Amino acid sequence: MAAHSRIEAITARIVERSKPHREAYLDRVKRAAAKGPHRAALSCANLAHGFAACSPAEKAALAGDVVPNLGIITSYNDMLSAHQPYETYPALIRQAAKEAGGVAQVAGGVPAMCDGVTQGEAGMELSLFSRDAIAMAAGIGLSHNMFDAAVFLGICDKIVPGLTIAALTFGHLPSVFVPAGPMTTGLPNDEKAKTRQLYAEGKVGRAELLESESKSYHGPGTCTFYGTANSNQMLMEIMGFHLPGSSFVNPGTPLRDALTREAAKRALAITALGNEFTPAGEMIDERSIVNGVVGLHATGGSTNHTMHLVAMAAAAGIKLTWQDISELSDVVPLLARVYPNGLADVNHFHAAGGMGFLIKQLLKNGYVHDDVRTVFGHGLEAYTVEAKLDEKGNVTRQAIPDESGDPKVLTTVDAPFQATGGLKMLSGNIGRSVIKISAVKPERHIVEAPAVVFHGQQELQDAFKRGELNRDFIAVVRFQGPQANGMPELHRLTPPLGVLQDRGFKVALVTDGRMSGASGKVPAAIHVTPEASLGGPISKIRNGDMIRLDAVKGTLEVLVDATELASREAVVIDLSDNEFGMGRELFAAFRRNVGHAEHGASVFA
Structure with missing residues (x-):
């Protein structure tokens, strides 16, 4: 077709x-x-309040519906x-x-x-x-x-x-x-990303990182x-x-x-x-x-x-x-x-x-x-x-001219950078998720590796700094969904995972959290739904389980026998630390009532 x-x-x-x-x-x-226009339907007191701060000419204009x-x-x-x-x-x-x-x-x-x-x-x-x-x-x-x-x-x-x-x-x-x-335009984005990775490896300090960031966002x-x-x-x-x-x-x-x-x-x-x-x-x-x-x-x-x-x-x-x-x-x-x-x-x-x-x-x-x-x-x-x-x-x-001003940046349908778009849905026994593949090299669209499970991005960063992640693995970062903690973006994961990928390891991310528009070169199955806090299958994954992320076929599977997976108890963790501070207590009703990610993660539906 x-x-x-x-x-x-x-x-x-x-x-x-x-x-x-x-x-x-x-x-x-x-x-x-x-x-029709509604000001004429307002009482005089209503209307007077509505244009009290206007100039006399504006008041005269707004007094009618013309x-x-x-x-x-x-x-x-x-x-x-x-x-x-x-x-x-x-x-x-x-x-x-x-x-x-x-x-x-x-x-x-x-x-x-x-x-x-x-x-x-x-x-x-x-x-x-x-x-x-x-x-x-x-x-x-x-x-x-x-x-x-x-x-x-x-x-x-x-x-x-x-x-x-x-x-x-x-x-x-x-x-x-x-x-x-x-x-x-400021510091090129690839130079900024390089400095972030060097900082993650401890090869540059905070002063160099702040200088780089300030030249980017200037x-x-x-x-x-x-x-x-x-x-x-x-x-x-x-x-x-x-x-x-x-x-x-x-x-x-x-x-x-x-x-x-x-x-x-x-x-x-x-x-x-x-x-x-x-x-x-x-x-x-x-x-x-x-x-x-x-x-x-x-x-x-x-x-x-x-x-x-x-x-x-x-x-x-x-x-x-x-x-x-x-x-x-x-x-x-x-x-x-x-x-x-x-x-x-x-x-x-x-x-x-x-x-x-x-x-x-x-x-x-x-x-x-x-x-x-x-x-x-x-x-x-x-x-x-x-x-x-x-x-x-x-x-x-x-x-607009028929030819691009820079074909390396903006091209034609006849010579696309990629035959398909940048976003795909993944589905399987972990649930449904989204992956952005436009920045991921084709040879990394399929990753099969053992799971390493984390309950927050700081846990992964700590493991990286301890040198525990120098191997092929798929990071499962869970309890990051809308009902758990408001579904934060997890961009602090990008530098360490990028470093590990550059070292030649097969790495990927599976999470019920977000990565947003800056999702980059590391394959990341995000917005996993049902989320862990609702007992979704992501909450049943254990360290060492083999996971296969296939962005070609559009699948995301934990390679565990269906009977065994069904029999596992969903992991439950204490999320009380996410309920207070920085205004989080004001949004308790949002966390209780928010819908699934695939339905827009909205409190209105």
């Missing part, structure tokens, strides 16, 4: 599976939209490099709204935490849950019922998925996402490797929430500011008060979701999105599964080489043609749906462009 036929078939399957949920959702969206009001949801804070640029955005948006004959108000702020700061620390156990907390916080901001449309200022790991869930929950409102862009904007943050930006553009060509323009540039002003004006243009009403809940459909998954595979994107996309889709009544994601991976070629599955960073990707070239290749060869709605209008073809500034400082767009 041709690639486009497979994609059509998978899309049709998602549509059929989603039908009852999607129909109920769209009915709610239409009923909310049918009420002038559109734009709600700004912002994730600004000045500790995180990716979100620091948002400090100036509300002023830009208010001025742009005024020029367009509207009003804009900051409706609310949402938390934005950085996994890079909390990596290996207690705070990381709040990270995944922050996505749903962000959705709830954005919902509170929009619940004032004062707005005709919303703009969402967010960029990093859990922030964009959380904001997307909120945008689709308020699906009767048009929503435009406004990126801040990546920081300029200014405003997202980190430049292709992790979850930049995968988010790719998704927002290919799904139609961004304006064309806006995802990877650096902060603090005239073009970045012009794109922000344009986004505000476009959000006002697509309200119910105009002729292009584009409610987010109707705009995003099954085809949009499939386009997002295809983009993720074509770029070797973040494994976190095997959970986030499922949760985002569910917010629109769409039932996406890991099987859908895995089958799409079998069809979609890998077209980008951005670290960790290459040496380039996202600035190099953008310079090579970026999203415009990528979407053009995917459209031309039938891998994505063109017949979708976006915040820019109808059809994905409008996104096969590059954004520029005209002589007056306004955004203009030109068609």
Whole structure:
């Protein structure tokens, strides 16, 4: 079956599976939209509170339902490099709204935490849950019922998925996402990774490591490797929430500011008060979701999105599964080489043609749906462009060339870096899991070795430092799932496992925790479900059990007789140390109620 036929078939399957949920959702969206702009429904006291801090002209405009009001949801804070640029955005948006004959108000702020700061620390156990907390916080901001449309200022790991869930929950409102862009290129990512491995081996000290890290993460904007943050930006553009060509323009540039002003004006243009009403809940459909998954595979994107996309889709009544994601991976070629599955960073990707070239290749060869709605209008073809500034400082767009600016970074469907996408589902007697193979060499796609079991990443690091792991093995790091401790990312495992692999040992990781978009060269079966704390089969694995990870066939098996495995008692450990400190006690209800990883690890479903 041709690639486009497979994609059509998978899309049709998602549509059929989603039908009852999607129909109920769209009915709610239409009923909310049918009420029209809502300020006239507010009592005078309600309305007075809502615009008390506005200027007299803005109060006069908002007193009726003729002038559109734009709600700004912002994730600004000045500790995180990716979100620091948002400090100036509300002023830009208010001025742009005024020029367009509207009003804009900051409706609310949402938390934005950085996994890079909390990596290996207690705070990381709040990270995944922050996505749903962000959705709830954005919902509170929009619940004032004062707005005709919303703009969402967010960029990093859990922030964009959380904001997307909120945008689709308020699906009767048009929503435009406004990126801040990546920081300029610093120390090459492969040099940073090398220094981390040298530090893990004790060959360089903390001073050298900190210098390396500071040269990598050195200014405003997202980190430049292709992790979850930049995968988010790719998704927002290919799904139609961004304006064309806006995802990877650096902060603090005239073009970045012009794109922000344009986004505000476009959000006002697509309200119910105009002729292009584009409610987010109707705009995003099954085809949009499939386009997002295809983009993720074509770029070797973040494994976190095997959970986030499922949760985002569910917010629109769409039932996406890991099987859908895995089958799409079998069809979609890998077209980008951005670290960790290459040496380039996202600035190099953008310079090579970026999203415009990528979407053009995917459209031309039938891998994505063109017949979708976006915040820019109808059809994905409008996104096969590059954004520029005209002589007056306004955004203009030109068609993207047919040839890549750097074929080593961004290639064509005719000459892919890999025939299939970067993510696969594994299944077997351990359960179901996800693996990212775009950065793993083909000869390491199959690993069979004895298990070494750990109940936390520090245990593995300690064993490595004691010299106990100089052999072939598969590390089983369990009790790291959502219900156990919030499913932290386990990136501190990457340097020691990378060192051991470089020494010639066959190594792999099996865990019910996460590795995210920075999943690298070591084969890692992650998000194992059912998780250990629920008595899943991973909790029955013992030291020395042979495990076979086969990313070619898509299997993950512990090679133990089925009768013996069934008879084993599930290991239970004391998780009370994960219940307090750094705010973890505030999220006890999340740990109790969170769903399985394959269902989005959400408290909403």
